[in-house]
Every structure is written in structure tokens, then in C-alpha cells.
């Protein structure tokens with residue numbers, strides 16, 4: 327079942343989205359050579375809890391941290407660690423979900439650590455643009471497949487690959503709600519988009535092949551071919567005149 331929210335519910339959910347976006351901004355500002363992903367996670371946990379929220383991922387399905395921090399060929403669900411020290415040239419995907427007032431917000435961004443290669447920069451720019459292409463396609467009356475295909479078209483036209491193993495999703499009182507929002511698909515297919523739906527649109531794009539595998543920790547998802555991966559995500563709400571981004575700091 328796809329939950330359609332009332333205006334009042336969406337206003338309540340805005341607080342969780344704003345908090346998620348502010349936490350992501352804070353995390354992004356910490357990305358520098360020499361910083362451990364553990365330090366970033368600890369700062370985010372402290373910030374979200376200080377604002378009266380709860381990091382949604384902490385304990386979610388057994389996930390052990392308040393952020394997912396995925397470096398270079400890690401696609402998603404990188405577990406923050408004191409042993410993961412950022413280095414200049416790394417690309418660092420940070421995914422943060424916060425729960426406040428009965429609702430979740432969900433957003434992600436891939437940051438450059440120090441100076442990164444031109445190839446890496448191009449991947450980041452293209453993945454961010456994939457997100458905005460997906461958001462632009464998320465019009466009331468359109469279907470989920472219109473979002474999926476907009477993302478896929480933009481990525482593949484630039485010879486990038488779209489990860490299949492993870493998708494965007496509805497978000498609200500639960501972190502993961504229906505519908506699932508793949509980043510590949512067919513225009514005109516899938517559930518119809520209706521004002522009041524709140525969706526996490528989140529392209530995960532690789533510079534190589536799209537296959538991923540999960541490391542023995544049960545979470546860390548990496549590209550099988552070792553290629554770089556980027557991830558950008560916003561929570562949006564469908565309105566009569568397009569999708570409105572809710573995860574703005």
C-alpha cells in the first residue's frame with residue numbers, strides 16, 4: 327500500500343527532513359583527509375540526538391551506526407569505522423536518515439575528499455544530475471517508471487551504469503514504504519504518482535559495471551569490478567505542480 331499524506335502530515339514530516347539535511351551538511355563539512363568515518367558518524371549521532379531526533383539507521387535491521395559512509399568502490403551501507411581514514415582523492419558517499427515527530431527523512435550525497443580525479447568529478451556531477459532528472463520526472467499523474475527511466479537514460483547516455491541491487495522507496499512514518507523506485511525502468515510503467523506521496527529518490531551510479539556484492543560484515547555493498555560508485559538522494563513530496571524537495575537544510 328502506498329501511503330498518501332495529508333498536508334498536515336507532510337508539514338510534520340518536514341522537520342525530520344530538515345534535520346536529515348542539516349545532519350548531512352554537517353557530515354559533508356567534515357570530509358577531509360585524515361578524518362575517520364567513525365568521527366563523522368559520532369558527530370552526526372550527537373547532532374541528531376541533540377535536536378531531539380533519532381538516527382533512523384541505528385539498529386535498523388541490525389545496522390550498527392547512525393550514518394552509512396561508503397568510500398570509492400563502496401556503493402552503499404558502508405559502516406563507519408575508526409579504521410577507515412579518508413584520504414585526498416577519495417569520493418565519500420554519506421547517507422543519513424533522521425526520525426523526528428513520528429516521521430523519517432532520508433538523504434545522501436557523495437563528497438570529494440581533497441582533490442579528486444577528473445573522472446571521479448564527472449561521476450559525481452552526473453549522479454547528482456541523475457537525481458535531478460528523476461525529481462523532474464516525478465510529476466503527479468506520471469508513474470514510477472518515468473522516474474526510473476529518466477535516471478537510467480541520463481546515466482547510460484554517459485556510459486555509466488545504474489545499480490540494480492538497491493532502489494529508492496517511499497518514506498514517511500516508516501523508513502522504507504512502498505513504492506520501490508528502481509533507477510532503471512520503462513516510462514509509463516509502475517504505480518501512478520499522486521500528490522501527497524513522499525518518496526526517497528536515490529540514484530546509485532557506477533563508473534563501471536552495475537553488479538554489487540556484499541562483504542562478510544553483512545552490509546558493505548561494493549562494486550564487483552572495483553569501479554567507483556556515487557549516490558545522491560533527496561526525500562521529495564509529490565505536489566500538483568511537481569516534486570518538492572523536502573531535504574533542504
Ligand code: MF3
Pocket residue numbers: 382383384386387389394403421422423432433526528
Ligand atoms: N538511507 C538508506 C536508504 O536510503 C537506509 C540505510 S538502510 C540501513 O534506504 F539498513 F543501512 F540502515
Ligand code: CO
Pocket residue numbers: 432433494495526528559
Ligand atoms: Co533511502
